[in-house]
Amino acid sequence: MTPVELSRTVLHAVRRAVDEGELAVAVLPERVVVAPPGPGGCGDYATNVALQLARPAGQPAPAVAELLRTRLLRTDGISDVVVTGPGFLNISLDGDADGRLVRDILRAGLRYGHSDTLAGQTVELHAAHDARAVVLMDAVARVLRSQGARPRLTCAGPPEDAWVRILGVPSDIPSDIPAGTGTGTGTDAPLRPVPAPADPTPLGRDAARWALLHPAPHDRPHIGDSQSEQHLAQRETNPLFRVRYAHARTRALLRNAADLGFTPEPGPLTPEPGPLTPEGDGPLTFDGDGPLAPEGDSPVTADGDAHGLIQLLADHPRVLAATAAHRAPDRLARHLVAVADALAPLLPSVLPLGDEKPSAAHRARLALAEAAGTVLAGGLSLLGIDAPEHL
Numbered sequence: 001m002t003p004v005e006l007s008r009t010v011l012h013a014v015r016r017a018v019d020e021g022e023l024a025v026a027v028l029p030e031r032v033v034v035a036p037p038g039p040g041g042c043g044d045y046a047t048n049v050a051l052q053l054a055r056p057a058g059q060p061a062p063a064v065a066e067l068l069r070t071r072l073l074r075t076d077g078i079s080d081v082v083v084t085g086p087g088f089l090n091i092s093l094d095g096d097a098d099g100r101l102v103r104d105i106l107r108a109g110l111r112y113g114h115s116d117t118l119a120g121q122t123v124e125l126h127a128a129h130d131a132r133a134v135v136l137m138d139a140v141a142r143v144l145r146s147q148g149a150r151p152r153l154t155c156a157g158p159p160e161d162a163w164v165r166i167l168g169v170p171s172d173i174p175s176d177i178p179a180g181t182g183t184g185t186g187t188d189a190p191l192r193p194v195p196a197p198a199d200p201t202p203l204g205r206d207a208a209r210w211a212l213l214h215p216a217p218h219d220r221p222h223i224g225d226s227q228s229e230q231h232l233a234q235r236e237t238n239p240l241f242r243v244r245y246a247h248a249r250t251r252a253l254l255r256n257a258a259d260l261g262f263t264p265e266p267g268p269l270t271p272e273p274g275p276l277t278p279e280g281d282g283p284l285t286f287d288g289d290g291p292l293a294p295e296g297d298s299p300v301t302a303d304g305d306a307h308g309l310i311q312l313l314a315d316h317p318r319v320l321a322a323t324a325a326h327r328a329p330d331r332l333a334r335h336l337v338a339v340a341d342a343l344a345p346l347l348p349s350v351l352p353l354g355d356e357k358p359s360a361a362h363r364a365r366l367a368l369a370e371a372a373g374t375v376l377a378g379g380l381s382l383l384g385i386d387a388p389e390h391l
Contacts (some may be wrong), residue, residue, distance in 0.1 A: 001077040001093055002101060003045065004317045007032045009078075010047055010089070013071040022067055025056050034091070036311065042082055043092035050087040061087030098310050099364070102266035105313060105371040110378040111146075113317040118324065119148035125191060125327075129157035129175075131167065132196045132212045132221065135384075138169045139213055139329040140191065142382045147324045166201045167208055168384050191327060193217035198224030206385045207231040210240040213383055214333040239337045240385075243376055246340035246347075248391035250373030253350050257366050260351070262358040264367035269306050306368060309342040316375050320382075329383055336379045343372045 001009070010032040017023040029052060037046040050065035057064055065087040072081045072091065077100075080092040105112045123144055127133035134155060141151035155173045164171045193212075200208035200223050211221050211231045222230065234241050257263065312335070319335045322328075350365045352358050377387035 001097055002104070002314045002317055003034050004321070006034050006045055006091065006093075007047075009075055010034065010049060010068070010072065010091075013068050013075070014049065014053065017067060017071060023053065023057050023059075023064065025053055027056070029053075037088075037090050041084055041088060041090045043080065043090040044097070045093075046084075046088050046090045048088055050083075050089060054087065065089050098306075098368075099266040099268075101310065101314055102364075102367050102371045105374055106264075106266070106367065109374060110381060112375060112378060113320040114146040115317065115321070116148035117321060118144065121148075122150045122152055124152045124154070126154045127156065127191045129155060130193075130195050131160070131163055131200055132193050133191050134159055134163055134169050134173070135167055135200075135209055135212045136193050136217060136327075136329065137173075137191050139209070139383050140324075140327045142384065143320060143324045143329065143332065146320055146382060149324070162201045166205055168205050191217070194220050196221045196223045203231055206244075207240065209384050210333065213329045214239065216330045217328065234391075239333075239340075242344075243336045243340045243380065244387060245391050246343050247373045247376040247380070247387045248389060249347055250343070250369045250376075251389040253347065253366060253369055256351055257358070257362075260358060262363055262366070264370050265360070265363040266367040267360055267364040269364050269368065270361055306346055306365075309339070309346060309368070309372060312339050312342055313371060313375055316379075332379055333383060336376055339372055339375055339379075343369065343376075 011029065014023070014025075014032070015028060018025050018028060029049065032047055032049045034045040034047045037043060050068060051061045053064050054061035062083060065083040068089060069081040069083055072078055072089070077094055077097060078091060079094040082090040082092075084090055108114070125137045125140060127137040137153055137155075141153055144151045153170070153173045155175050158175045159169050159171060159173055163169045194217065196212060197220065200212055200221070202208075203211060203223070208223075208231075211223050215221050230238055231240060232238075234245075236242060254264070316335070316339075319332060323332045346365060346369065350362065350369050352362055380387045
């Protein structure tokens with residue numbers, strides 16, 4: 001169960017409680033926020049929805065929380081619900097929740113996180129005649145489509161030929177049409193990012209789009225003079241390289257596993273009766289420029305490293321929804337960097353070492369790595385950036 005699905009599950013429990021007369025609330029919340037528990041909490045996720053409902057319901061927050069707890073415990077996929085503090089609901093998902101998440105990602109493929117939340121909405125986007133503004137509008141439109149919306153793009157002038165050929169922006173964007181003159185039902189969203197200080201096209205499509213989209217729209221892109229070199233460097237300090245390298249590694253692992261005769265299968269990441277601590281010849285490195293995984297003598301346990309990665313993968317649908325809502329592709333770009341960095345420590349433990357035979361844990365780690373690679377490829381695609389299988 002993803003955070004988005006859990007949020008909907010909690011909201012459904014609230015609505016049922018109101019419909020059946022257990023809660024007297026005139027206005028229901030449109031959404032319920034779930035997040036990792038804070039200090040004093042427990043379980044996988046927590047929500048303060050009971051505190052929000054207490055005053056309008058005329059009941060103490062702990063009483064509202066207990067009422068919702070009873071309902072949530074009857075829900076498939078939830079193993080336990082604990083009320084803590086002034087009325088926080090701490091929710092534990094059942095033991096196979098991680099496996100189901102990986103299966104969901106692999107089943108959906110590059111469309112994982114896509115939804116029909118904005119179905120039927122036409123959103124008008126208007127950009128200045130500026131390379132960054134047009135690239136930003138194109139990326140926002142891609143993400144809006146992933147959420148079911150129909151974006152309508154206009155520009156202050158026709159896109160330059162180099163923007164179309166090199167940056168990959170659509171060539172058929174209407175120009176000189178003020179936002180708001182169309183027939184769409186969505187809210188106009190003029191996009192006015194800080195312009196790039198230099199021509200981004202010498203970087204090529206992928207590096208240029210990343211350089212324009214990774215900073216927040218109000219931040220100045222690092223383009224021009226020696227700053228441009230960082231976007232092309234194949235080293236750990238380049239976040240685009242880390243994202244694409246992590247994706248390429250997942251594809252290489254799938255090829256190597258096939259050569260060893262095993263395939264991905266979601267399941268527990270550590271063998272019974274205890275966790276496997278992989279040992280190898282050293283940290284994951286590339287081009288001699290430094291490690292992609294942590295160095296040191298302390299062992300790396302696959303299960304421990306996977307927890308943060310799994311939470312990031314589960315959060316991907318929410319990130320896409322927020323990216324669409326705020327017209328902010330930088331949110332998606334930063335999320336992909338976080339996924340790549342969380343994936344890196346897991347990679348050395350995916351394949352068996354030496355005379356070790358492939359186990360169920362290896363198959364599960366391979367499935368998780370494939371799921372992470374799928375999220376990286378899907379996210380890059382929405383940014384208009386290629387995810388190569390070899391790097």
